[in-house]
Amino acid sequence: MNTALNASKTNVHFRVNGEPRNVMVYPMQRLLDVLRCELGLTGTKEGCGEGECGSCSVLLNGDLVNSCLIPIAQAAGAEIFTIEGLATKAMHPVQRAFLECGGAQCGICTPGMIVATVSLLRTNSHPSIEQIREGLNGNLCRCTGYTRIFDSVRTAAETMTDEDRDELYALTEKKR
Numbered sequence: 807m808n809t810a811l812n813a814s815k816t817n818v819h820f821r822v823n824g825e826p827r828n829v830m831v832y833p834m835q836r837l838l839d840v841l842r843c844e845l846g847l848t849g850t851k852e853g854c855g856e857g858e859c860g861s862c863s864v865l866l867n868g869d870l871v872n873s874c875l876i877p878i879a880q881a882a883g884a885e886i887f888t889i890e891g892l893a894t895k896a897m898h899p900v901q902r903a904f905l906e907c908g909g910a911q912c913g914i915c916t917p918g919m920i921v922a923t924v925s926l927l928r929t930n931s932h933p934s935i936e937q938i939r940e941g942l943n944g945n946l947c948r949c950t951g952y953t954r955i956f957d958s959v960r961t962a963a964e965t966m967t968d969e970d971r972d973e974l975y976a977l978t979e980k981k982r
């Protein structure tokens with residue numbers, strides 16, 4: 807990062823997975839780096855670093871974004887949801903579906919795929935295959951050929967209970 811472009815560090819406050827967080831960072835530091843390096847939330851992965859692969863996907867105020875493209879200043883006051891927010895007690899049905907359907911191989915794309923799946927299922931509880939393709943079209947996978955990932959999303963949709971859906975919505979709710 808070119809810190810010469812950023813005069814000085816500043817205090818940024820936001821929430822991550824429901825927890826309030828304060829960091830002293832340069833305003834143009836990437837949200838991805840702040841999550842991984844300042845907060846130790848290494849579940850979010852870096853692939854391309856250029857907004858092309860979706861490995862770094864998180865929800866920012868409920869919207870699916872590439873955290874490698876978001877300056878931390880843009881996240882001030884926001885509600886961020888990362889992969890770590892999903893399994894607070896036990897493996898979440900979305901994670902279980904990826905495991906059981908073989909939707910994860912090397913695993914680099916997997917956290918981003920799961921966050922994109924969460925983003926899709928929070929607004930569409932039973933997506934068609936076309937809607938699944940569209941919902942995940944910002945996320946690239948070099949290993950699986952996608953069929954098993956799409957099967958994982960469909961299985962997750964089928965196995966989630968109403969309670970799971972309510973919990974998911976509460977976890978990722980937009981804060982205004």
Ligand code: FES
Binds near residue numbers: 851853
């Ligand atoms: S690492 Fe962010 S989109 Fe690829």
Ligand code: FES
Binds near residue numbers: 946
């Ligand atoms: S499982 Fe390897 S890139 Fe998707």
